[in-house]
Every structure is written in structure tokens, then in C-alpha cells.
Amino acid sequence: MIQSRRDFLRTTSLVGFASLAGVASLKEAFAQSFSGTVTRRRKNVLFIAVDDLRPELGCYGHPMVKSPNIDALASQGLLFERTYCQQAICGPTRASLLTGKRPDTTRIYDLKTHIRSTMPDVVTLQQHFKNNGYTSIGVGKLFHVGMEDPASYSVPHNNGDGSAYALEENLKLLKEGGKTTKDGAAEDGSPASTRMRANATECADVPDDVYLDGNIAQLALEFLQQLAPKVTASKDGQPFFLGVGFRKPHLPFCAPKKYWDLYDRSKISMPYSEKPKDAPDIAFTTWGELRSYSDIPDVGLCDEAKTKELIHGYYACVSFADALVGTLLAELDRLGLRKDTIVILWGDHGWKLGEYSAWSKHTNFELDTRVPMILSDPDAPKGIRTKALTEFVDIYPTLSDLCGLPVAKDLEGVSMVPLFEDPKRPWKKAAFSQYPRPKKMMGYSMRTERYRYTEWIDQQTNEVKYRELYDMTNDLLCKENIVFKPENGTLAASMHEMMKAGWQGAKP
Numbered sequence: 001m002i003q004s005r006r007d008f009l010r011t012t013s014l015v016g017f018a019s020l021a022g023v024a025s026l027k028e029a030f031a032q033s034f035s036g037t038v039t040r041r042r043k044n045v046l047f048i049a050v051d052d053l054r055p056e057l058g059c060y061g062h063p064m065v066k067s068p069n070i071d072a073l074a075s076q077g078l079l080f081e082r083t084y085c086q087q088a089i090c091g092p093t094r095a096s097l098l099t100g101k102r103p104d105t106t107r108i109y110d111l112k113t114h115i116r117s118t119m120p121d122v123v124t125l126q127q128h129f130k131n132n133g134y135t136s137i138g139v140g141k142l143f144h145v146g147m148e149d150p151a152s153y154s155v156p157h158n159n160g161d162g163s164a165y166a167l168e169e170n171l172k173l174l175k176e177g178g179k180t181t182k183d184g185a186a187e188d189g190s191p192a193s194t195r196m197r198a199n200a201t202e203c204a205d206v207p208d209d210v211y212l213d214g215n216i217a218q219l220a221l222e223f224l225q226q227l228a229p230k231v232t233a234s235k236d237g238q239p240f241f242l243g244v245g246f247r248k249p250h251l252p253f254c255a256p257k258k259y260w261d262l263y264d265r266s267k268i269s270m271p272y273s274e275k276p277k278d279a280p281d282i283a284f285t286t287w288g289e290l291r292s293y294s295d296i297p298d299v300g301l302c303d304e305a306k307t308k309e310l311i312h313g314y315y316a317c318v319s320f321a322d323a324l325v326g327t328l329l330a331e332l333d334r335l336g337l338r339k340d341t342i343v344i345l346w347g348d349h350g351w352k353l354g355e356y357s358a359w360s361k362h363t364n365f366e367l368d369t370r371v372p373m374i375l376s377d378p379d380a381p382k383g384i385r386t387k388a389l390t391e392f393v394d395i396y397p398t399l400s401d402l403c404g405l406p407v408a409k410d411l412e413g414v415s416m417v418p419l420f421e422d423p424k425r426p427w428k429k430a431a432f433s434q435y436p437r438p439k440k441m442m443g444y445s446m447r448t449e450r451y452r453y454t455e456w457i458d459q460q461t462n463e464v465k466y467r468e469l470y471d472m473t474n475d476l477l478c479k480e481n482i483v484f485k486p487e488n489g490t491l492a493a494s495m496h497e498m499m500k501a502g503w504q505g506a507k508p
Helices: 002-015 068-075 090-099 125-131 168-176 184-188 212-231 304-334 392-402 486-505
Strands: 029-034 038-041 044-050 078-084 135-140 179-182 194-197 201-204 240-246 253-256 341-347 370-376 384-391 430-437 441-448 451-458 463-471
Touching: 038 392, 044 304, 068 304, 068 341, 068 370, 078 430, 090 125, 090 392, 125 135, 125 240, 125 392, 135 212, 201 304, 212 240, 212 304, 240 304, 253 304, 304 341, 341 392, 370 392, 384 392, 384 430, 430 486, 441 486, 451 486, 463 486
Parallel strands: 044 240, 044 341, 078 384, 135 240, 201 253
Antiparallel strands: 029 038, 078 370, 179 194, 341 370, 430 441, 441 451, 451 463
16 A cells, blocks of 8 residues: 555656646745735645534534644634534535535535536636646545545545555454445435444554554655645645545544544533424434444434444544644644645534434534534734634635635635634624435524524525524523524514525625
């Protein structure tokens, strides 16, 4: 495996890293600074995606999760407290983020549709940087698995090597008798696929690189080492856009034992288990993604012991991913690249950890749509936070803006650069998400300063079938749907009109 990786890197160094004529030095400012605060220039980009990561990190105030490296990154940049994905499932949310367009524009709502089948001529985020003189490299999961886009990269994308499991009992289950079931992807209304899986958790006393994410981190380190000399060339240094996609804390919750040992399971609290009062059935799922694992019941709830085991495993995987992020940041520093490199870290959507007696994503609830996002720019203020409502579609124009690249007019987000100067400035009135259900039903959800409002629309008749309204001031878990309360009639009507105005009407 090591030899093949070296061969791959040797090939890329010959084919993909040739300097492009006319590319300005990284040391040269590309444009004027933003009000004396943020300098727009050709900076490298380290683009870190973390699968299924909730905003449960030390820097987001979680009392138990150990995430020292991500916390350190937050201390060096801007932490976004209220960022939302456009659809709470891997493929669609990534397609939206990486094109700067919303699901109704990409027309990707499931895990089976490739971006080039619906938008053959779209210029992705990585492709935009490549077209503007950057070396674009992708390692690990950036688009959905099996859906990577060759046009986005200067050299072939590398998924990395390694197993989801390390213990023989799980490897044997996969080979001889794992649980064969319908994949949770069916929650989005697409045809379900059938997979065979082993247990939902694994604690193995093995090195990091036994698992796939450890190998992805090693590949990324080697790419950084290859890229550094190209970047620091005196006059024609070629900047890079390096995308690194970690799978954890995605199921199965498998991580080296040392990360499990960071947590005392007896101190893990049971989650709030009641469904929101008066919420329609269509708002929920059967959490088939988790049920597809061998040690999870086909029907019914997980008991307390299994619930705490799963939460423990999730936390261990978060700390595993955090450690790998730390190795990348340390290498940036060792190579002297941090002063010229933007680092952005994001989790592709939220995830329920037993709340509402449910698991996984696939809904429009706050738990599934709210995501962590941290952006560190060497030319911008450090250690700041913003409560401004932001969305994944904003990442494409923001990175382009920070690096002095042209910002396409057809993007459906806005540059967040002004928030570096004034994190409390007036910003978007709402952030928008959506999720499909079978029989041509689409749930459109809107998060405002105070409320989460959702409409379930029959796309064949355009009729609103169900509505949800939650006051997030005192109800962060959305425990009660208040849309039917007589005193909220005017409020609900105003939310409906705001939803009709859409994201265009909510722009800052």
C-alpha cells in the first residue's frame, strides 16, 4: 500500500504540479484589503470535511467532548455558531456546498445522482480554484463516496486505503453473516440499496492508520510535503486547494481504543427522548441507517446500555477525527505554510444521538441541519465568533473572495467576509434547508433569528400539507410544534410569506 501511494505521489508530482505561466506569488497581494481587516490575495486553502459532525465540540461549549485541535483552530479564526446545511444527507449537502447552489438547483436529493448528470457544465468550488491557477487535490470523502468529480482536480482524486473495522469479529461478520438490510438512504425517497454490515461500534487497540481516516490523514500529509516547494517558489509559486474528507464520526463508530479511553461512559447522560408535541409524522424517519448494523434492533428502541455505547462511540470518533485534524495543522506549521493558508473545517450535517428516540440525520430538525464551521484566514482577525445565520452555499463565494478570485454571479450564497470585520453586523434574515419524502413530498425548512418554520408541500399540487413552527428562544430541541396555537396565527402567516420570498428575500 505504501509503495503504491508513493508511486501515485510521484506521478502527480510529474503530471499535476507544473507551475502555470502568469501565476502571481503567494506573497503578492491580489487585491485591496477589506476595510483594513481582511486582505484578499492568493492564499492556499486547506479544506477539511468531517462526516456527520454535530456542533458538539469544546469550542462550541460541549462539556464532555475532547476536541483540542479543532478548538485551537477556532482560536485562530472565526467560529460560526449558526451555520446550516441545505439538506441533511451526505450527497446532496456536499453537492450543494461544492457548487454554491441549492438542492432545487442541483436537483440532487439522494445518494445516487452525480452532479454531472444534472449540471454537466457546472464549475465546482475546487474546479474554480483549479481554473484560476491552483493545484487542486482531493483526498477522502469530499463529494459523496463514488461520486467524486474528476474535473474538479488537477490530479486523480484518492479515496485512501483502510478498513472500516479492525477487529476480527467484525471482519468475520462482514464476510460470513453480517446484517443485510435496506440502507438508510431510502429515507430520502430514493430506491434503497441493500448492504451487509457488522456492529455499529468498535473499540480496537490499534494505531490510527489501521482505519481509513488514519490513512487519509497520512496521504494528506504527503501531499502537503509535495506541495510546499511548489508554493514557496520565489516568483511563480503555485498555490494549492487541498480538500481532505474524513469519514468519522460517521457510522460505524469505530476508533482506536485511546480515543474511547478519553470518556467515562457512566457520565454520559441519556438524551431527551420524547418526540416534539404536535409534530406531523412526516417530519420523522425510521432511522434505517443505524438499524442496518448487526447489533441494532430491526424495530423498537435502543435500550439505555446501547444508547450510551453509541454516544460513547460517537464521541470517540469525534476525538479521533480531531487528532487527525491536529496532524494536518501541525504539518502546515512545520512546513511554514500557515501564514499563507486558509483553513476551513465543516461537518456536512448534524446527527441525532437518541434525541426523540431517533438516530441519524434525514430530517429538517435543528439537530440535523445545524452544523459546525470554522474558518481561519492568516490575514483576518482571530478568536472571534458570530451568531449570524450562515449556510453552506456561502462557502464557495467566501473562499473565492478571500483568495481574490472572481465570484460567479449565479452562486446562491453570499460571501461571509464582512463578518470577519463585524461579527455582529446585520446579516441574513433566514437560512434554508429542505428534505424530500416519498410520493413527491418536499419539506422546506427555514431558520430565522428566533424560529424554525417548516412546510411539507405536495410537489404535484403545490399544496402545503403540514406545517411546523418552533420557538427556538426557550426550546432549542424543538419540543413543541406551536403552529396550531390560536395566538400564533399571525406569526405563522408571516412565516409562510417569508418562506414564499425564499432565500433571495433573506439575503443581507
